[in-house]
Amino acid sequence: MNRQPSIPTLEDVAQAAGVSTATVSRCLNEKEKVSKSTLSKVMEAVENLGYTPNFNARAMAARRSNTIGAIIPTMENAIFARGIQAFQVALHEKGYNLLVSSNVYRPELETELIKSLVSRGADGLLLIGHSRDSETYQYLERRGIPSVLAWSMQPGQTHTCVGFDNRASMHPLADKVIELGHRHIGVISGIVEGNDRAQSRLEAIKDSMTAHGLTVDPDMIIQTFYDLDNGSIAFEQLMQKVPTPTAVMCGNDVLAAGAIAKAREMGIKVPEDVSITGFDDIELAKHVYPALTTVHVPHREMGRRAADLLVDLIEDRGSASIIQLDTEVVMRDSLSPPKT
Amino acid sequence: MNRQPSIPTLEDVAQAAGVSTATVSRCLNEKEKVSKSTLSKVMEAVENLGYTPNFNARAMAARRSNTIGAIIPTMENAIFARGIQAFQVALHEKGYNLLVSSNVYRPELETELIKSLVSRGADGLLLIGHSRDSETYQYLERRGIPSVLAWSMQPGQTHTCVGFDNRASMHPLADKVIELGHRHIGVISGIVEGNDRAQSRLEAIKDSMTAHGLTVDPDMIIQTFYDLDNGSIAFEQLMQKVPTPTAVMCGNDVLAAGAIAKAREMGIKVPEDVSITGFDDIELAKHVYPALTTVHVPHREMGRRAADLLVDLIEDRGSASIIQLDTEVVMRDSLSPPKT
C-alpha cells in the first residue's frame, strides 16, 4: 500500500488552469508577459495544488540557478558567521540564494567543495583569502564561473576581491605594543599554512619588531588552531619561556580570550603583568575582562560589498575590481606599558 | 568574441571513451556492473576532460539527491554550529551531503526555507524543536519527505526526534539554586514565542519555584534575544529590581556570559553578591570568570544520532523513533548560596 505521494508539477498546474506549461512558467517568472486574467487563473491553480517549482529542473532548463556558493573556513568563528550573514541578506535582495559550505580550516578540502558547489549550478562563488593553487582558478575560469575573494587582500594580486590588508592592519597594533615599551613579545598565531590571513598578521608583527630593532625569537611564536582552549594552552606555554613576555599578541580575538582566561587562572594580571591583544573585534572582545585591545574589521560591510561585486560579475556588469576596506586599532584595557 | 566556455557532459565523456552514456553513468555510480577495462577507459576520459557531473541533472533523473537539508535558528550560536558539524560528518560517511539554512530565530521564515530545501530535492530534513504549525508537517508528509526533530523532545509527541527534555534538564538546576537558599531569583530567558526550548526551560524554572513555595514574579523574568549584549542589558535591569535577586538564571550560556561581564562592570561580585547560571555548556562557559555553572548538553552526539535516524528513515529502514539524550548539571563557580 505504498501510496506514492504525488508531487504536483508544472504540467498539473497547466492542466488545472487550462493553459499550456509555457504559460504557467511565464506566470511564475515573467508575470509582465501574461494577461491579468490568465495570471490569476494560474495562480489560483498553483495555490490549490500547493505547487512548488522543482529547483533542479528549473536550473537545468534555464542554465542558471540564481544561487551563489560560499566556502568559509568555519561557521564556528563569529566573524565569518557575521560576514556571511550580511552577504546572504544582500544577495537575497538581489534575488539570489546562498549555499554555504565550510572546510573546517582544511584547505585541501576546498577544491572538492568548489566542485560540488559548481556541479550544483552555482552562478558564482565567494572564497576566503588568496591561498589556493592556480589549478583551482583555472577550473573556475574554464567554466566561466565568477568568484570574489574576501577577508584578505594582497598587494599585487588582481582577482576581484573585497577585503583588508591583514598585514597593514596588524602593523599599527604591533607598532603600538612596541612603542609602549614592550621588548619581549610572545605571539599566538593561527596556523599559517594555507591561510594567508594568519600568515600576513604574523609577518606584520615580525616586521614591526625587526623595524624597531627587536630580534624575533621563533621560540616565542606559537601557531595553533583558532579556538579558546588553544589560546589558553599556548598562553601558558609562552609564560614559561625565559625571558617571560610582557605582551602576548594573538592572531585573533578567540585566541586572545583564551589567553586572558588562562592568565586569570594563573594569577597573572592583565595588563599589569602581561598585555594581551587580539584581532577582529568580535562581540566577545568587549565582554572579556579586561576588555580586549584589538583591531576592528568591518565584517558586515565586507559581506555586503562582496555581494555587490559578485552579482555585478555574474550579470556582466563591471569587471575585476578590488575593494580595500579600512581597519582600525581599538584601544581597550588589555594593553598597557610593561611593568618597569 | 564571447567564447562560451563549454563544460564537458556525460555525452562528451562517452564519446571520448567510445562507449554509450549509460555505460559512463554506470562507471560513475555502479562500478561493479562494469568490466574492468571499460571502467579504466572511461575514468581516463573523465580525467582528461575534467568532467564533473551535473548535480541538478542527476538529481532530476534519479529522483533523489543524496542531499539532506537542515534548518537551524542561527549559525552564530556555537551549540548549533557544533551539533550540525557532527551531523554533517556522520552524513558524509553515509554518502549524503548537507545543505544548511538558518532562519535567524524568525520562525515565520522556516516554512519558506523548508520549501526551498524541498524544491532543491532534499531527501530528508533536520529541523530544530517542535514548534511549527501542522500545515508544515502535512506538507512534508504529502511529499513523502522524512524529517527528524532535534534539540528538543516533548513528552507526548510522536515525531521522530533526538533530543533532550529541556524542561526536565533545567529542573535540577533550578532545584539546586533554590535548595541553596535563593529566594529572589531573576531569569533571563530567550524569546519564548516559537521556541519550545526556551519556553520549556523557563517553565521548568517557574515550576520549580512554585513547587518550593516561591511566588513567580513576572517582573523578574526578562525575555530577550540570545546574545551577549542582551545578557548584559537584561542583567542590569534585573539588578535594579527590588528586592534584588540573589541569583539570575539564564536561558543559555551566551546570556549568562553577558550577565557575568556586566556584573563585573557594575562591581557586583559573582557568586558572592549574585549567582548566575547558564545552559548548554558551550566552550566559553568554562572560560568566563567565574566559570559558569550550567547544564551540559551532548550536542555532538545529538548531531550524530540525528544523522543515523534520518538516513534510516530515508532508506526505508526503521520507523519513527524517539531518542532521549541525557543532560547533566555542571557545577562550576558561578553558583553558591546567597549571602546571609
Add this chain to the structure above:
DNA sequence: AAAACAATTGTAAGCGCTTACAGTGATGTC
C-alpha cells in the same frame, strides 16, 4: 555442439522545467 545462462553494453524514454519560434486574434493604419 546446442541450449541456457550470466555478464556487459547499448537504446531510448523520460525527470520537470525554460524558451525560441510559430501561431492566433484583436487592434490600428493607410
Add this chain to the structure above:
DNA sequence: GACATCACTGTAAGCGCTTACAATTGTTTT
C-alpha cells in the same frame, strides 16, 4: 478593406543525467 502590429499563448526542442529493457557477447551445462 488589406495589411502591419501588438499582445498573448501554444508547440516542441532540449537541459544532462539515470535506468528499464533489449541486444550482444562470452561461459557453462548437458
